[in-house]
Amino acid sequence: MNQRSNAAHAAKESITDGPEVDSKEEEEGTEIEVDEENLPSRAAAVHEQIRMEGEKELERDGLALMWSAIAAGLSISASLVTKGILHEQLEDTPARFFLENLGYTVGFIIVIMARQQLFTENTVTAVLPVMHKPTLKNFGILFRLWGVVLAGNLIGAACASLAFIYLPLFEPSILHAMTTISLEVMEKDPAGMFVGGVVSGWLIATMVWMQPSAGAAKIWVILLMTYLVAIGNLTHIVVGSVEVLYLVLSGTLPWEAFLWPFALPTLAGNIIGGTFIFALISHAQIRNDLSNERKKAQELEGKDKDGDKGQTGGKNRGQDIKKRPGHDKNAQ
Numbered sequence: 309m310n311q312r313s314n315a316a317h318a319a320k321e322s323i324t325d326g327p328e329v330d331s332k333e334e335e336e337g338t339e340i341e342v343d344e345e346n347l348p349s350r351a352a353a354v355h356e357q358i359r360m361e362g363e364k365e366l367e368r369d370g371l372a373l374m375w376s377a378i379a380a381g382l383s384i385s386a387s388l389v390t391k392g393i394l395h396e397q398l399e400d401t402p403a404r405f406f407l408e409n410l411g412y413t414v415g416f417i418i419v420i421m422a423r424q425q426l427f428t429e430n431t432v433t434a435v436l437p438v439m440h441k442p443t444l445k446n447f448g449i450l451f452r453l454w455g456v457v458l459a460g461n462l463i464g465a466a467c468a469s470l471a472f473i474y475l476p477l478f479e480p481s482i483l484h485a486m487t488t489i490s491l492e493v494m495e496k497d498p499a500g501m502f503v504g505g506v507v508s509g510w511l512i513a514t515m516v517w518m519q520p521s522a523g524a525a526k527i528w529v530i531l532l533m534t535y536l537v538a539i540g541n542l543t544h545i546v547v548g549s550v551e552v553l554y555l556v557l558s559g560t561l562p563w564e565a566f567l568w569p570f571a572l573p574t575l576a577g578n579i580i581g582g583t584f585i586f587a588l589i590s591h592a593q594i595r596n597d598l599s600n601e602r603k604k605a606q607e608l609e610g611k612d613k614d615g616d617k618g619q620t621g622g623k624n625r626g627q628d629i630k631k632r633p634g635h636d637k638n639a640q
Contacts, residue, residue, distance in 0.1 A: 359436040380424035381464015387415030392486035412538035431582035432513040469554040490551035498569040504543035505577020513586035
């Protein structure tokens, strides 16, 4: 490692106690370029900004990730609560469906604006550094992140469900509305859970991709994309876990119903929709641009070196000519 690489390595160690992601920037002792003016397109700038965020998340301390994920699991329960309150308060008309589903967006707004760890966000953000350099070490770090965040989200979801059941937080009518909403999730068969999870994972990944360009409209992007998940009756592993665990822990459903038909198909769908479809396609469209940009930079650097050599060679040849006896004025 050169001095610059050592300095970058030391700086990174001082910031995080987690593992280090393998990347070309790490090897060269540089940082990821996110300035649009230095990149081939605006899409490339967004890609690199999300990849930089992904590296930061992958390198975070495991305990910090766990607490953040538990907080997200608790916060996302606001979706079920708000939707249940709206369901109970609004009259049974066609408009109620569209109004009560606005409550579904509340939990996402809290989690994302508070920068808490939500599993479906990590399926696209954290996977870009791995696609950039797919080493065994990077895959191991990715699976570590996914495992910690998913476990934390489920713990938070279970704690929220227990609080709804055993603490006098809401009126019985609101609890009944929450039960009704949760039972609607279980009306799907495993195939429906999986397909809904794929589309949901795609929409959440799209939301993540839009955020760097959203600016002050970020909250509206979150609201729009999660509202589509709600009115589409799509499945989401974390929000759905709050709903299904509420049914399981209250004795309405057996434990095995959580794993099948809900959790396993939905989790697979979210990962495939957010990672293997959206993230892969998004990375593929940028990869050629970045690769061509690097080739151009290397060619320019090579020309500069050749030019320097030519100038140096010219000087040497001139010096050799001056030193020849035939060109010595005294010799003449």
